[in-house]
Amino acid sequence: MSHYTSVTEEDRREMLAAIGLSSMEELFACIPEGVRLRRELDLPAGMAEQEVYEHLAALAARNRDADAEVTFMGAGMYDHYVPAIVDAVILRSEFLTPYTPYQPEVSQGTLQVMFEFQTAISELTGLPVSNASVYEGPSAVAAAGYMAKLETGRRKFVTSRGVHPHSRAALETHAAGFGSQVVETALDDHGATDAEALAAAIDDDTAAVFIQQPNFLGTVEELGAVAEAAKRTGALFVVAADPLTLGILEPPASFGADICVGEGQSLGNRLDFGGPSFGFFAASDKYIRRMPGRIAGETVDVDGRRGFVLTLQTREQHIRREKATHNICTAQALNALAGTVYLSWLGKQGIVELGKLMLQRTHYAREALGLEKINPGPVVREFAVRVPDLDGVMERAREAGVNPGYRLGRDYPELSDGLLVAITERRTKEQIDRLASLVHAEVAA
């Protein structure tokens, strides 16, 4: 008998009797014989609460996390500092516990936060319309593709290989579902998007062109040439951008981006187990009725007081299937709230200071490591290098409590000796120098 609930045998007998049955079996009389299991589930005996705790603690101790080792791992999620004020706000039960709190009569706080989040995203990206968040970066890229397909009626997507491998994979998965094709174009020998190769792949059947800023290797891309190539054929220009580095990089809107999406984890969300986090999705005005996701709007109530509501719900929430812009029908509200608190804490000046700090420290680290550069041009927060005896370096470093970075060979077979190194504000000069000495000790050996 299950010990997960407080129901006793006596309780069961009473409940069964109340509905005129004498056994649990009779409750399932409508299930056909042929599909009944006819045995107990093959589960181990239950544990007492204390035993569960000890068991899970032992399992957890087998993980290494970013607080236990010095990590230079990035590749889409970053070890940034999350200030205490984020938890102080998001752990309030008014924010933490409700499920879909969108009735304007009782949820003005939540709706106001969504509106402020959207405003922040619009300011960072330069695009006027933003939704209240989506699941994460990669599916936001796929959603941008779907929106471009609806808008243009065209069936091809062209993406640089500089876009995150997960984003490209998500785009392909979605595209397969509605019969669109994804064409990937090459990086040049400086770890940046080959603009000519990208332009050559764009034609009259291209719904959208995708580029990431900074790209997966940390390269600051030249967006202008790509934008031009996209616009020429009427394809939508989609930029997958990192929100934190938008503090010092030109907003995608200034290059004519139609849509800007991205991963929001670096804004006030910890690494955790690779999630949950949130994605953002912003676009030009003319696409407002094709936007996926929830949108909070500002309005006035019957007494003329300012208030907030969900808007354009007939496109996303109260929809008929054929008319829907997307299937998401939700938002990552709590994670987006963490992001909004973080941006407020950082402020308009702070985000620039943080960007400059990352820029400087990244370049310092790249020089300090003294390895062959895969992307020697301007980089921010991340860079790629070739490492002789990469296996050896990884092993020595991990033993010394340092995670040197992400092995590029997983996603770029031509870079099998490549290491992607991420430098956030948490990586001190001492830690960087330590990594350099670990690397060179191995090289010298």
Next chain:
Amino acid sequence: MSSEEYPDGLLYHAEHDWARVDGDTATLGITWFAQDQLGELVFFDPPAVGTQIQKDTAYAEVESVKAVSDVIAPLSGEITEANEALGDTPEKVNEDPYGEGWLVKIRLSDQGEADQLMDAAAYRQHIGRG
């Protein structure tokens, strides 16, 4: 809001659209019944002049506070004019569905199609008001 009516002299389609035929051209819109079901209209994006539309298929969308719905063409033809004013005041469709709430004007490609439409009395019966 307007009061319920289905003017004689118009032709009606089962999907709640009307047509005012004038020789080889026609003005199209949605009926009082349609706007009543939809509720207040908030958005209408007119199709481009020159677009070919096909009888019995959707040629545009109307968006109300309740839902987004297809507008079905009662007749086939080429769009010669679209009611751009509805961009600012879509609620005109609710207030005056047969007058200022017209949606598009077309040049008919097959004047014989009009024979397949209902008159006001038949339409009233169709929606259970006759």
